[in-house]
Amino acid sequence: MSVTTRALGDALAALVGAGADETPATRAVAAIDGRQPQWVVRPRTLDEAARVVALAHDEGLAVAPRGSGCAVALGAPPERVDLVLDLAGLDAIVEYTPEDLTVTVQAGVTAGALAARLAAHRQTLPLDPPGWARRTLGGIAATAASGPLRLRYGTMRDLLLGVRFVQADGVVTWGGAKVVKSVTGYDIPKLMVGSLGTLAVLGELTLRLHPLPEAEATCLVPLAAVEAAQDLAAAIVDSTLQPNRLELLDPGALAACGLPAAAAALVVAFGSAEPAVRAQQAAVAARAARAQGRVDSLGPAFWRTYDRVLAGAGATVLRASVPATRVAATLAEARAALGGVASLSATACAPLGALRLAIGEGDPARLAPAIERLRAFVAADDGSVVVERGPAALRTAIDPWGPVPAPALDLMRALKQELDPRRTLNPGRFVGGI
Amino acid sequence: MALTPQFVEELRGIVGAEALVLTVEGRMVYECDMHTFYKGAPDAVVLPARVEQVQEVVRVCRRAKVPIVPRGSGTGLIGGAMAAEGGVMVGLNRMNAILEIDLPNRCATVQPGLINLWLTHAVREQGWFFAPDPSSQMVSSIGGNVSTNAGGPHCLKYGITTNHVLGLEMVTGRGDLVRLGGKTVDRPGYDLTGVAVGSEGTFGLVTAVTVRLTHAPESVKTVLAAFRTLVEASETVSAIIAAGMTPAALEMLDEAIIRAINAGTGAGYPEGAAAVLLIELDGPDAEVEAQGARAAEMCRQRGALSVSVARDEAERALLWKGRKEAAGAVGRLTAAYLLQDAVVPRSKLPQIMREMVAIGERYGLPIANVFHAGDGNLHPMICYDDRVPAELERAKEANEELLRACIALGGSVTGEHGIGYDKAKNLPLQYADADLNVMYRVRGVFDPQRLMNPRKLLPTHPACGEGFRPQRPMLPAGTWV
Numbered sequence: 056m057s058v059t060t061r062a063l064g065d066a067l068a069a070l071v072g073a074g075a076d077e078t079p080a081t082r083a084v085a086a087i088d089g090r091q092p093q094w095v096v097r098p099r100t101l102d103e104a105a106r107v108v109a110l111a112h113d114e115g116l117a118v119a120p121r122g123s124g125c126a127v128a129l130g131a132p133p134e135r136v137d138l139v140l141d142l143a144g145l146d147a148i149v150e151y152t153p154e155d156l157t158v159t160v161q162a163g164v165t166a167g168a169l170a171a172r173l174a175a176h177r178q179t180l181p182l183d184p185p186g187w188a189r190r191t192l193g194g195i196a197a198t199a200a201s202g203p204l205r206l207r208y209g210t211m212r213d214l215l216l217g218v219r220f221v222q223a224d225g226v227v228t229w230g231g232a233k234v235v236k237s238v239t240g241y242d243i244p245k246l247m248v249g250s251l252g253t254l255a256v257l258g259e260l261t262l263r264l265h266p267l268p269e270a271e272a273t274c275l276v277p278l279a280a281v282e283a284a285q286d287l288a289a290a291i292v293d294s295t296l297q298p299n300r301l302e303l304l305d306p307g308a309l310a311a312c313g314l315p316a317a318a319a320a321l322v323v324a325f326g327s328a329e330p331a332v333r334a335q336q337a338a339v340a341a342r343a344a345r346a347q348g349r350v351d352s353l354g355p356a357f358w359r360t361y362d363r364v365l366a367g368a369g370a371t372v373l374r375a376s377v378p379a380t381r382v383a384a385t386l387a388e389a390r391a392a393l394g395g396v397a398s399l400s401a402t403a404c405a406p407l408g409a410l411r412l413a414i415g416e417g418d419p420a421r422l423a424p425a426i427e428r429l430r431a432f433v434a435a436d437d438g439s440v441v442v443e444r445g446p447a448a449l450r451t452a453i454d455p456w457g458p459v460p461a462p463a464l465d466l467m468r469a470l471k472q473e474l475d476p477r478r479t480l481n482p483g484r485f486v487g488g489i
Numbered sequence: 490m491a492l493t494p495q496f497v498e499e500l501r502g503i504v505g506a507e508a509l510v511l512t513v514e515g516r517m518v519y520e521c522d523m524h525t526f527y528k529g530a531p532d533a534v535v536l537p538a539r540v541e542q543v544q545e546v547v548r549v550c551r552r553a554k555v556p557i558v559p560r561g562s563g564t565g566l567i568g569g570a571m572a573a574e575g576g577v578m579v580g581l582n583r584m585n586a587i588l589e590i591d592l593p594n595r596c597a598t599v600q601p602g603l604i605n606l607w608l609t610h611a612v613r614e615q616g617w618f619f620a621p622d623p624s625s626q627m628v629s630s631i632g633g634n635v636s637t638n639a640g641g642p643h644c645l646k647y648g649i650t651t652n653h654v655l656g657l658e659m660v661t662g663r664g665d666l667v668r669l670g671g672k673t674v675d676r677p678g679y680d681l682t683g684v685a686v687g688s689e690g691t692f693g694l695v696t697a698v699t700v701r702l703t704h705a706p707e708s709v710k711t712v713l714a715a716f717r718t719l720v721e722a723s724e725t726v727s728a729i730i731a732a733g734m735t736p737a738a739l740e741m742l743d744e745a746i747i748r749a750i751n752a753g754t755g756a757g758y759p760e761g762a763a764a765v766l767l768i769e770l771d772g773p774d775a776e777v778e779a780q781g782a783r784a785a786e787m788c789r790q791r792g793a794l795s796v797s798v799a800r801d802e803a804e805r806a807l808l809w810k811g812r813k814e815a816a817g818a819v820g821r822l823t824a825a826y827l828l829q830d831a832v833v834p835r836s837k838l839p840q841i842m843r844e845m846v847a848i849g850e851r852y853g854l855p856i857a858n859v860f861h862a863g864d865g866n867l868h869p870m871i872c873y874d875d876r877v878p879a880e881l882e883r884a885k886e887a888n889e890e891l892l893r894a895c896i897a898l899g900g901s902v903t904g905e906h907g908i909g910y911d912k913a914k915n916l917p918l919q920y921a922d923a924d925l926n927v928m929y930r931v932r933g934v935f936d937p938q939r940l941m942n943p944r945k946l947l948p949t950h951p952a953c954g955e956g957f958r959p960q961r962p963m964l965p966a967g968t969w970v
Binding site: 066070102105106113152153154155156157177199201209212213222224225226227228229230232233234235236237238239240241242245246248249254265266267269289292294295296297328330331333334335376377379380406407408436437438439441456457459460462463465466467469470473474485486487 | 675679776
């Protein structure tokens with residue numbers, strides 16, 4: 056160990072005490088794509104986190120912020136990781152005013168812990184990315200992760216009202232507001248959502264909440280073809296029906312969820328007053344009958360199963376975004392491109408054209424050409440394919456983000472240069488090598 | 490600033506003589522928006538018809554270091570569309586085409602000059618609408634809505650403009666034509682669309698907008714309730730939200746407005762009413778039926794003087810009549826008023842309403858209020874006599890005090906009108922130096938020469954200047970270096 060390294064360790068210990076860990080076991084667990092950090096630092100306060108970032112910035116250390124670690128395989132392997140900043144200790148619910156339907160939490164609070172607190176007031180933060188209960192809210196914000204509820208409530212982008220963050224040089228900064236409606240100054244929270252910790256370390260989030268629906272019911276509509284599922288999904292949302300989740304499942308996903316085999320199926324949920332839930336379900340049954348489908352009721356446990364399946368499935372997971380009208384065609388192309396090399400199970404928030412492809416294979420030699428083929432296919436509709444999870448070798452062989460057009464990428468690079476010129480935060484993991 | 494003859498020739502060459510305004514009378518038309526306090530005529534106005542012309546105008550302005558001020562319909566309320574430093578104003582009204590309506594993908598792409606309501610007109614028969622509904626929607630442009638991130642009564646349920654913008658095409662202050670976002674969701678990279686919406690023309694000129702379209706609800710129910718006191722009405726608002734309802738709109742009118750409306754054509758609000766609540770619920774029939782009945786019951790329980798429920802479209806229009814006439818009715822109260830747009834957490838409504846009455850009394854000025862109670866977005870109109878010079882100054886002070894009171898309760902400077910020239914000075918109430926400095930630097934990414942709509946949105950403040958360095962956290966004395 057070099058003298059410098061020892062002294063930096065002392066400095067970190069001075070800042071966070073036992074929160075600075077350099078034991079081999081801890082470092083190994085915190086490794087990102089095989090790159091072991093020299094330190095794993097677990098601040099107890101936002102102020103401590105800021106000091107750690109300031110020190111790392113001044114000393115030229117690369118910092119990787121970490122929440123639950125669920126999404127650590129998103130993005131390119133980092134160029135450098137000297138210090139993993141473990142934010143799990145920032146786990147306080149700072150301010151909750153049920154009457155305002157807003158809450159302020161530290162970044163390390165898990166969505167599950169928050170849900171438990173909100174349930175007492177029949178309120179919810181309607182964000183359900185795969186494995187949501189144990190994911191931190193800071194992590195969900197940094198990765199812009201989403202789940203089935205996005206159909207009705209949008210994503211973190213629509214729910215994040217304000218954010219306190221640590222800039223790359225350690226300056227603690229606030230953006231947005233604590234009220235549900237504000238256009239004061241630039242919408243800095245939007246910049247932070249999905250930025251994968253490359254612009255700042257998220258410390259505290261103020262979020263918009265929704266009331267829990269009085270009643271919710273879920274039904275399964277098996278169909279004879281993916282096209283029929285896409286069409287029925289469109290017919291449901293292009294009407295006065297207001298489902299809060301509407302997922303399309305392919306045979307692989309149906310099997311994984313323990314549901315009866317079919318060429319494709321929709322799972323539709325309504326949340327509202329009880330009579331409204333019943334009326335809307337009946338309307339779906341009528342439409343399904345017209346599409347030669349039938350409707351089976353699913354219990355509330357289905358969404359827990361679904362969440363577990365999505366969180367667990369696949370050595371590699373791709374997220375494809377296409378226009379809603381291209382879901383079936385994209386799925387067919389994915390099957391043609393990937394089906395030959397590996398097992399594939401697919402789900403989609405069909406009305407939004409957001410597909411999730413779980414692949415039982417991670418060999419880059421076989422997968423990379425298939426992913427590039429799929430990218431070429433969706434490019435015709437201005438779509439994208441992102442590797443949400445996969446072996447480091449795959450994410451080295453191809454850009455996990457795919458191409459971003461030049462003028463927009465220039466702006467993104469300029470933004471990174473402005474906010475993190477020394478590339479302290481997550482260097483190399485984001486689009487275009489940011 | 491004086492434009493050189495050569496520069497003017499370049500502008501003429503780009504847009505043509507008929508789309509170039511140079512005369513004093515012609516330019517005066519463009520000297521202010523709806524906030525008529527702030528006047529700044531541009532040195533020239535160009536009215537481009539094509540994206541290439543917009544890009545060329547930006548190119549020559551950059552070269553000559555001439556400020557560029559975008560303008561839509563000029564209905565903004567914040568002095569955003571006036572030329573604070575002169576320069577070239579770019580009127581985007583001629584670029585008002587609907588480029589594409591893609592109903593199967595529930596979106597449309599339009600040019601910035603398109604009038605908000607025209608888009609809804611184009612898709613209404615098929616059952617769709619464009620959700621952001623600022624009161625100006627009959628005349629304001631979608632480009633202007635994007636610029637200010639406009640809201641409206643129904644954004645309580647549907648969200649403000651940013652929640653409906655999928656993508657933008659813009660010519661940035663760097664001179665590049667750039668496409669941000671698009672029809673598909675979850676696009677890789679930073680959400681530049683998100684930060685560009687609401688940037689009030691300080692990043693560049695928007696040349697096309699892709700927006701989400703929303704399906705019309707199955708039914709709409711409107712409830713109007715009159716209360717003896719503002720506090721009762723405010724508490725009812727809180728109770729409705731707390732009961733788990735998300736009305737499409739939840740509007741409140743105060744006593745001064747009620748009197749003004751009753752004195753005019755008259756919506757016939759009951760005598761003795763100090764507050765009127767307008768509650769609109771929309772969605773599936775059964776949901777609206779259940780919630781409408783419940784909302785009406787809650788109003789009665791809280792001592793409402795009267796509760797009316799609209800049974801059809803005609804009755805609904807009648808209930809909205811007063812609300813829609815409110816701004817005009819203020820004319821019966823006063824010759825001039827200052828309009829505020831601050832926000833408070835909705836649970837603080839009763840408190841801020843009490844403070845507002847106290848402020849009005851202290852300054853001896855009537856304050857009338859018609860506002861979006863459901864999301865805590867106030868619109869107090871501080872009435873003054875513009876023939877008495879001292880009254881304007883008093884009104885400004887009252888306005889400032891009210892704003893501070895809102896911020897002290899955890900609120901925000903503006904809920905939907907924007908910052909513009911008017912409120913730039915107020916940003917430090919809500920943001921620390923480091924926060925402002927980040928905004929200043931983000932602006933520089935899009936507009937390094939800072940030619941785009943100068944003196945708008947950001948204050949002239951040390952944190953918004955070159956060389957400012959925010960306070961960094963203290964580190965222990967280093968033995969490690």
